[in-house]
Amino acid sequence: MNAYQWPAGVQPPMAEKAPKEFIAHGDKRIDDYYWLNQREDPKVLDYLKAENTYLDAMMGGTKELREKLFNEMKGRIKEKDESLPYKDNGYWYYARFEEGKQYPMYCRKKETLEAPEEIMLDQNKLAEGFPYYSIGGRAVSDNNELLAYTVDSVGRRIYGLRIKNLVTGITYPENITNVDGGYIVWAADNKTIFYVKKDVTTLLGYQVWRHELGTDPSKDVMVFEEKDNRFYIGAYRTKSKKYMVIWSSMNQVSTEYRLLEANNPTGSFKVFEPRKENFQYSIEHFNDKFYIRTDLMAPNFRLMETPETKTGVANWKEVIPHRKDVYISNLLVFNNHLVLGEVKDALNQLRVINLTSHQDYYITFPEAVYAAFPNINPDYNTNMLRLSYTSMTTPVSIYDFNMDTQQRELKKQTEVLGGFNKEEYTAERLWATVRDGVKVPISLVYKKGIKKDGSNPLLLYAYGSYGSSMSPSFNSNIISLLNRGFIYAIAHVRGGQEMGRPWYDQGHLFNKKNTFFDFIDCGEFLIKEKYTVKEHLYANGGSAGGLLMGAIVNYRPDLWHGVVADVPFVDVITTMSDPSIPLTTGEYKEWGNPAVEKEYFYMKSYSPYDNVEKKAYPNMLVTTGLHDSQVQYFEPAKWVAKLRELKTDNNKLFFKTNMEAGHGGSSGRFDYLKEVAWRYAFFLALEDKTE
Structure with a gap:
């Protein structure tokens, strides 16, 4: 050579x-x-x-x-490929690539994978004429008829928010500028959407606004403003669909959450528990209570719960205690199971807890060095956990895991050609x-x-x-x-x-x-x-x-x-x-x-x-x-x-x-x-x- x-x-x-x-x-x-x-x-x-x-x-x-x-x-990339479909609110959602194309097509099928395909967005067509084109967040309304999505055509991560009617195929004229690409939240009325506004100089999200479909964006209403520029903000809908949530977070130091029922979009967001320095928490709604992952007197985090009508810290009760050698990294809630992401000795572990029997176990994996994470799990009423598994020699593998029987089925492994x-x-x-x-x-x-x-x-x-x-x-x-x-x-x-x-x-x-x-x-x-x-x-x-x-x-x-x-x-x-x-x-x-x-x-x-x-x-x-x-x-x-x-x-x-x-x-x-x-x-x- x-x-x-x-x-x-x-x-x-x-x-x-x-x-x-x-x-x-x-x-x-x-x-x-x-x-x-x-x-x-x-x-x-x-x-x-x-x-x-x-x-x-x-x-x-x-x-x-x-x-x-x-x-x-x-x-090594399979050019004609599609993501593993997941079901949410009666539709199967997936993205697919066509051979030679740079960008995905975002698609869905109603009720069954044998149903006709609906192309919601073809990013290849949208990107024509742009040297850079990124679609940020996507959110579908509760009635499945409206798609809100964000677009950045520069690379500066300042997005525009558009809304498309999935029945008629028409994109509405309103174009809401200077938004954070990742946070779009539909209310339950199928016409109200919440988004995060960005400061175009600092590029920090600092306000949450409410927009009603068909109205002039200049008439939108600000529902929250973050006054402390050390905090990042965002918004989401709980998995239970009952609440819309606004969060504020100072990196690894302090968090604060605000709640509003999704069927009351013009109401006022209420603080879950006020922020304090060196106090972090995150929340998941479950039936008539919330689970809380928090570092309150627990550097590696512990799991608490509280009634949904009494969210203050005085009402929190411990579910999983703090451990010095195990870090609780995330939490996933199903109607009869909790799934905890835990980290020990630089390895991700998935712990399943049955909410009826209160028995728990860890999902086992075949390799000594690996990574395992929850995949997309929008369905609340299921005993199936979709998870991703990979290692430095194993391509990303997506499994459906039965949390009752502990049986798993490989649904898709990324094909590596060549x-x-x-x-x-x-x-x-x-x-x-x-x-x-x-x-x-x-x-x-x-x-x-x-x-x-x-x-x-x-x-x-x-x-x-x-x-x-x-x-x-x-x-x-x-x-x-x-x-x-x-x-x-x-x-x-x-x-x-x-x-x-x-x-x-x-x-x-x-x-x-x-x-x-x-x-x-x-x-x-x-x-x-x-x-x-x-x-x-x-x-x-x-x-x-x-x-x-x-x-x-x-x-x-x-x-x-x-x-x-x-x-x-x-x-x-x-x-x-x-x-x-x-x-x-x-x-x-x-x-x-x-x-x-x-x-x-x-x-x-x-x-x-x-x-x-x-x-x-x-x-x-x-x-x-x-x-x-x-x-x-x-x-x-x-x-x-x-x-x-x-x-x-x-x-x-x-x-x-x-x-x-x-x-x-x-x-x-x-x-x-x-x-x-x-x-x-x-x-x-x-x-x-x-x-």
Whole structure:
């Protein structure tokens, strides 16, 4: 195999410097590249395009490899496919893809799967003429005649709300703008809909409005406004259909719920239990009571219940007590069963409780390292649980599980084409003892037959923020690396909740550096155990995981041969100091508030942008989207510019901007694979692999 030949003499763009001074708590920072935050400035756009041109020139020789990778990954996808239908209120709902099409068609059939198909939305037709097109939420009225749905045609996650008559096929003229895409709630009268309004500057949902079908949206009525900009909000209908719910949540710190009976849409929402700092709860309605999942004197959460007429905390009674080694992650209610999602030793478990006999059991699974979650379960009056099961070698498998007999039936397993055979691969779970003595789980997958002699390229991935746990699930794209000798590993670092709520508490605010050191120590562990060596060790993370990438290249630049930071949050202090930047205020409890001196200096001590130094850095590829709503494009742009100025090595530094997308990249099911192909080609070129 021929080694990849990097072109010689191609010069990277160098951003000009325009120093801007920031002073806080007597501390002065100089930001030479602050000017890059002017999205509409032609000079900024020219710089981003120049970086793309430089990347194209330097990696032009990987074009055939990228095409091959793209075709491999696309070739594993069954192009003509449909989701497993689920029944809700007399209709079977599903989405299906046609061969060669980028987007799904959302369909339904009445009562039986043999009934004629009704196409509710054909996203392919709707997306014609748009380089980006995303359908957010969809909700059908109680009489099954009206479909409300949201659309984003930019990638900024600011949606428009439309309503379609499923009987006549006509889309109503009202177009409600600037809404949150995920929260649409029909009242029981089949004409009233509730939605969440977004602030177009901060992109925070901050108001809930009521709209009546056929009326001018300018006459809509605001029913709730969140006054505290540290809280996110949303709305939904309970599974029992009796209540409409508005929730407010300060990330992993505080929650509050409001209720209104769905048959009384013009009534007033009533608070379930008032918010308090360091007090979280979530609710599920059941007959004449509510079940409550709460961290009240229970860091890993416990289960309570209360009469629906007496929702205050004084009336709550314990159903499942708190356990130090088990985190209750979610709750599902049926007419005779409760299903609890629990996490223990970085594995998801499903616990079924019979509400008549009060007996319980855990659903068993065949593999040692796996992920199992409830699937779509809208039916309240059933003893069948639909669940999803996957592992790093098993594609997503959907089962119908009889909660009385414990019999299960495989209804659908994602087909992986292209000759995939799961028996050719092995998954493992390792435990790395990190610098403070804590054991961090690592999930790995690789092709059978590799030798643990340190010669293998290894890609280590992590996220480690917001309490989000990274499940050891199947990813068909990774096969392209595994088949070329790579090991793929997930480090379940602190900042997630793989080991319960304390795992998160030990990885945010003043404990954030544990996330970075856990990842570094997992890399060292994999070298020590001869899975790889420094010269073949690669790292990848995105968004908050991109912050992780920024930190590890500052702390241990020598440990990694190559790093890909996708849409990375790297300018922590500047962003968190500006409440007008989208999502900032809602993140104070995750990262800190720079207005507080102690929090400011802790964040500054690890902020990747603020800690770039004159030293050697590893080979790096950094990506962003011009319309990114979560991490603004200018954070990675500034970071790359500063790295270019200060780094003392001859390693590669590339910056790729998708000029037509946002945080999630391209919207089509195939287009995003081109971005994955860039990432993989970067790793393979560094490995001198050209095929």
